[in-house]
Amino acid sequence: MERKKEAPVGVFDSGVGGLTVVREIIRQLPDENIVYFGDTARVPYGSKSQKTIIRFSEQIIRFLKTKQVKAIVIACNTASALALDTVRGEFDVPILGVVFPGARAAVKATQNQKIGVVGTDATVRSGMYTKIIQEMDPGIQVIEKACPLFVPLVEEGFKEHVVTREVIEYYLEPLRATDIDAMILGCTHYPLLRSKIRAYMGEDIQIVNPAYETAMDLKKLLKEQGMDNDRAEGSASRYEFYVSDTAEKFRQFANTVMPFDVPETNVVNIEGF
Amino acid sequence: MERKKEAPVGVFDSGVGGLTVVREIIRQLPDENIVYFGDTARVPYGSKSQKTIIRFSEQIIRFLKTKQVKAIVIACNTASALALDTVRGEFDVPILGVVFPGARAAVKATQNQKIGVVGTDATVRSGMYTKIIQEMDPGIQVIEKACPLFVPLVEEGFKEHVVTREVIEYYLEPLRATDIDAMILGCTHYPLLRSKIRAYMGEDIQIVNPAYETAMDLKKLLKEQGMDNDRAEGSASRYEFYVSDTAEKFRQFANTVMPFDVPETNVVNIEGF
Numbered sequence: 001m002e003r004k005k006e007a008p009v010g011v012f013d014s015g016v017g018g019l020t021v022v023r024e025i026i027r028q029l030p031d032e033n034i035v036y037f038g039d040t041a042r043v044p045y046g047s048k049s050q051k052t053i054i055r056f057s058e059q060i061i062r063f064l065k066t067k068q069v070k071a072i073v074i075a076c077n078t079a080s081a082l083a084l085d086t087v088r089g090e091f092d093v094p095i096l097g098v099v100f101p102g103a104r105a106a107v108k109a110t111q112n113q114k115i116g117v118v119g120t121d122a123t124v125r126s127g128m129y130t131k132i133i134q135e136m137d138p139g140i141q142v143i144e145k146a147c148p149l150f151v152p153l154v155e156e157g158f159k160e161h162v163v164t165r166e167v168i169e170y171y172l173e174p175l176r177a178t179d180i181d182a183m184i185l186g187c188t189h190y191p192l193l194r195s196k197i198r199a200y201m202g203e204d205i206q207i208v209n210p211a212y213e214t215a216m217d218l219k220k221l222l223k224e225q226g227m228d229n230d231r232a233e234g235s236a237s238r239y240e241f242y243v244s245d246t247a248e249k250f251r252q253f254a255n256t257v258m259p260f261d262v263p264e265t266n267v268v269n270i271e272g273f
Numbered sequence: 274m275e276r277k278k279e280a281p282v283g284v285f286d287s288g289v290g291g292l293t294v295v296r297e298i299i300r301q302l303p304d305e306n307i308v309y310f311g312d313t314a315r316v317p318y319g320s321k322s323q324k325t326i327i328r329f330s331e332q333i334i335r336f337l338k339t340k341q342v343k344a345i346v347i348a349c350n351t352a353s354a355l356a357l358d359t360v361r362g363e364f365d366v367p368i369l370g371v372v373f374p375g376a377r378a379a380v381k382a383t384q385n386q387k388i389g390v391v392g393t394d395a396t397v398r399s400g401m402y403t404k405i406i407q408e409m410d411p412g413i414q415v416i417e418k419a420c421p422l423f424v425p426l427v428e429e430g431f432k433e434h435v436v437t438r439e440v441i442e443y444y445l446e447p448l449r450a451t452d453i454d455a456m457i458l459g460c461t462h463y464p465l466l467r468s469k470i471r472a473y474m475g476e477d478i479q480i481v482n483p484a485y486e487t488a489m490d491l492k493k494l495l496k497e498q499g500m501d502n503d504r505a506e507g508s509a510s511r512y513e514f515y516v517s518d519t520a521e522k523f524r525q526f527a528n529t530v531m532p533f534d535v536p537e538t539n540v541v542n543i544e545g546f
Contacts, residue, residue: 040321047519048313149431161443163436163440170436245325271544
């Protein structure tokens with residue numbers, strides 16, 4: 001299939017979290033068109049099995065291909081950790097995840113070779129961050145910690161509630177007790193709790209959000225393949241949003257994350273792909 | 274289709290919560306065989322749309338029918354509130370939900386005609402408890418309150434954690450400030466928080482768990498239709514458990530809820546039904 005420069009980049013996530021990655025892509029690649037898919041009918045992914053997450057990811061990639069995407073970013077850490085290797089071998093479109101860029105950023109950031117990773121149950125159980133970091137530098141010690149309540153706390157709007165501070169303390173106390181000097185926010189929801197996590201962990205730890213390096217990798221990939229978009233003077237980039245359920249709830253949340261008014265969001269029966 | 278007395282009763286839920294209903298059915302109807310399905314690949318239902326919950330329910334009922342069930346209990350309040358009316362018209366097997374029995378129990382329990390209902394977002398938005406209670410007695414005032422974090426708190430094992438008490442206080446404070454004298458636990462997960470809810474709400478409120486009346490309704494239905502099972506002397510009832518994902522995690526949780534060791538749990542690709 002011939003891909004076109006003006007074709008959109010596909011981005012997907014289990015729900016709204018991946019919008020933090022879209023926000024970064026728009027900042028670094030303002031000329032690219034984007035098609036986003038959030039799997040709101042089956043969110044969350046973090047407590048589910050690898051087999052199921054691979055099947056969900058395959059369905060979503062088949063959907064995004066109907067939009068003639070020239071590249072796909074798996075904005076979900078869980079799907080990046082559990083499905084990326086498999087789906088890369090199955091589809092003829094370049095696919096990026098967030099785990100590799102996040103790992104590389106943390107390896108650059110650490111001074112004392114000790115990195116912490118927070119993520120969903122499934123991401124942490126996969127051990128993928130540890131594996132990739134130690135492939136980059138076998139001397140680095142990695143401490144991973146699953147924080148499964150962070151996603152519902154964000155989704156239910158408890159960001160500013162006192163219980164969120166207590167849940168952060170409960171999960172991160174064992175990490176704060178170590179001498180890690182860099183910590184990866186290994187779930188796309190977690191940047192939405194960044195200031196609270198920062199307040200608890202202190203100023204001396206570098207907090208790594210994989211979104212930044214992921215957008216950089218996407219930029220590099222598109223340039224290398226001569227596929228970066230030359231947007232016509234005066235025209236605007238197009239952003240399309242699709243979900244598998246509750247489009248209006250998604251749009252309202254997206255409006256709090258994105259730097260512009262999110263247009264109409266369409267529901268896709270993703271199980272049919 | 275001819276149904277047999279020894280055929281199993283099908284019970285389903287979005288995940289593990291419906292086991293509290295199975296437990297009650299086993300207590301009241303020890304001679305019945307049961308096939309349980311937990312939709313662990315797509316849990317939770319409480320934040321999803323009616324259209325999606327109807328589609329999920331239809332798929333599960335089609336699966337349960339392959340097990341020749343003689344009746345089906347929707348043990349999930351969200352699916353009972355949003356899908357029961359639709360699926361009843363679509364399938365040739367008797368289907369019971371938990372909302373009607375729960376409403377009836379609360380109507381019996383209240384002395385001052387003021388009932389509180391706690392449930393998921395979707396259940397509360399449906400207004401189904403209020404509608405059914407006021408059909409039974411238009412003079413009763415119903416106050417509904419969504420408590421979306423209760424399910425993740427239970428699923429993540431925070432039952433005994435201090436934040437659970439605080440979340441209970443946060444959600445239930447507006448209900449405690451009223452003079453309701455009966456409160457329906459309108460989500461099958463919530464009975465697992467019963468003692469904490471009781472401690473916060475005080476001894477003067479009757480806490481209604483719809484599971485008890487649902488099992489009674491099932492017993493009545495099977496008797497009326499002459500379909501109650503006469504278990505052969507010395508034989509044991511059969512309980513089968515199916516899920517759409519993470520069978521082992523389900524089985525471990527189920528073992529903490531059920532009065533016996535839960536047998537092997539099988540994974541079903543429910544989207545294919």
